[in-house]
Amino acid sequence: MSNKVIHAIYNDDDVLLHAVTETRSAHHHIEEIYTPFPVHGLDKAMGLAPTRLAITAFLYGLVGLAFATTILNYIMIENWPQDIGGKPSFSFIQNMPAFVPIMFELTVFFSAHLMVFTFFMRSKLWPFKKAENPDVRTTDDHFLMEVALHGNEEEAIEFFKNTGAVEVKVIDKEQ
The missing domain is CATH 3.30.70.260 (ACT domain)
Incomplete structure (x- = not known):
């Protein structure tokens, strides 16, 4: 047809x-x-x-923040607590100011990288996809x-x- x-x-x-x-x-x-x-x-x-891509970016950022919080709590508080600079290592809340930069960076990392994949999937831009441009000009x-x-x-x-x-x-x- x-x-x-x-x-x-x-x-x-x-x-x-x-x-x-x-x-x-x-x-x-x-x-x-x-x-x-x-x-x-x-x-x-x-x-x-x-577009609703901004909503997905926010949700991906929340996933990154949750991942950062979970991994920092496990590594620095539960699994292998260390005395760094005399800071207490038995509470996540007491150490949170030191964790904020890592939490921020993982939030941005997850949001940016997952948005790239979302954009490619939404635009149907797969690897080795043939161009659909009808006129090269x-x-x-x-x-x-x-x-x-x-x-x-x-x-x-x-x-x-x-x-x-x-x-x-x-x-x-x-x-």
Whole structure:
């Protein structure tokens, strides 16, 4: 089964943002936008929901903090207590000021590293994955908006040319 999509190519990010707004107001469905760099405000112009990755980063930080607290309590209090600088070694709470830097570092470590894996899984960026970029110019200096084609093909091409597209192509996309 195949369906047709329009590839509208732009050479300016401000023109692209304006075109996205016009496209959404004309009730066309934007499949994807390929850009060579992040475009500020594009997610809001496309109507995308806010990301929940920050929540997972916070949860991963809590996991790191719990791991640090558990490992420090086991190593420094229960398993092998040592007299370092005359500090008491029979209570975690009394030694906690000395443990704060380690707890902070493990919180950041867990959050950062687990977020990288989460981002790769969420973006489906597996090792040796073939690139899905439909036009190689979008890695350099052009912006591509992929829109599902429903209705008259000539009207759609004219609409996207009027939005400032430098090139408009109709592609038969395999699903």
